Amino acid sequence: MSVLRELGIGQALPECIEVEPACTPVRLGVDSTLPSHSVNLRDTPAVPEPSHAGGAMELVHLSPDHPGFQDEIYRRRRNEIAALALAYRPGDPVPEVRYSEVEHGVWRGIWERLAPLHETCACRAYREAARIVHLDERRIPQLAEVNALIRPILGFRMLPVAGLVSARTFLEYLGRDVFLSTQYMRHHSRPLYTPEPDVVHELVGHAATFASPEFVALNRAFGRAADHAHDEGARKRIDRLYWFTMEFGVVEEAGGGKAVGAGLLSSFGELGRFESGADLVPFDVDEIVETSYDPTSYQARLFIAPSFERLALDVIARLEKP
Numbered sequence: 001m002s003v004l005r006e007l008g009i010g011q012a013l014p015e016c017i018e019v020e021p022a023c024t025p026v027r028l029g030v031d032s033t034l035p036s037h038s039v040n041l042r043d044t045p046a047v048p049e050p051s052h053a054g055g056a057m058e059l060v061h062l063s064p065d066h067p068g069f070q071d072e073i074y075r076r077r078r079n080e081i082a083a084l085a086l087a088y089r090p091g092d093p094v095p096e097v098r099y100s101e102v103e104h105g106v107w108r109g110i111w112e113r114l115a116p117l118h119e120t121c122a123c124r125a126y127r128e129a130a131r132i133v134h135l136d137e138r139r140i141p142q143l144a145e146v147n148a149l150i151r152p153i154l155g156f157r158m159l160p161v162a163g164l165v166s167a168r169t170f171l172e173y174l175g176r177d178v179f180l181s182t183q184y185m186r187h188h189s190r191p192l193y194t195p196e197p198d199v200v201h202e203l204v205g206h207a208a209t210f211a212s213p214e215f216v217a218l219n220r221a222f223g224r225a226a227d228h229a230h231d232e233g234a235r236k237r238i239d240r241l242y243w244f245t246m247e248f249g250v251v252e253e254a255g256g257g258k259a260v261g262a263g264l265l266s267s268f269g270e271l272g273r274f275e276s277g278a279d280l281v282p283f284d285v286d287e288i289v290e291t292s293y294d295p296t297s298y299q300a301r302l303f304i305a306p307s308f309e310r311l312a313l314d315v316i317a318r319l320e321k322p
């Protein structure tokens, strides 16, 4: 989930995908998925079109402290799934990943812990949307299946990426009603932890939100703002606003803080402790855009809005500011 880490893959030809430790979602993926038919190019800058070095034996390089670093089978698996995304071309069917029983087991185990927490800690808009999308909690859904559910509702769909894309690319795709999604599963030895956003984060944290008019309006506002951001300062402010809302937003509901952000909603460790473990400070978009964040650990400071509506209105108004 860090969406929001600008690693500049859009400016270079990456030969592999570097994975750095971070327990929060770092957007991974090589952007070869621009759906040209859905892009309005009249008033938007060109989305960077990274390429990749075809034929690399090791597509995904894990850092030595990644839980799967020593696991050859896992590394091979990551490469296989990365290759599927890299081979994807606009207009193709979204590639199917044939998940193993181990991968399905990790998914089930996470859901067993997350589902009860969603009942008590997730905001109303998320819970309502999740009831509509109703992800299978026993088997990992395919992106194509999820798209069949969400696209007819409000137009959003999820397309595969293999590795890191820049925050700019990620956000600009949101403006085209496309969410760039990884498909690999975290390492089975540490189901509670992922150093990067995996299929659990993408589907549990984000997919359901595309059935929510409020969430979709926010995603589109971020996409529009990214299109119109013409300097690094503006992009950094958008990045921070996304981080503290769409990934780690909290709102007051039913007498307590409820999670809005996908980073919280997909992490049962953090979802179960944010109210007591983080410093909850009043929601202020002008302060948020000046606040840096650490994607490598639980968030020490979260901004809590008095309601989802207030959060959405303030964020959209801030995004529309020049």
Ligand SMILES: [Fe+2]
Residues within 6 Å of the ligand: 001, 002, 003, 025, 197, 201, 205, 206, 247, 262, 263
């Ligand atoms: Fe995310």
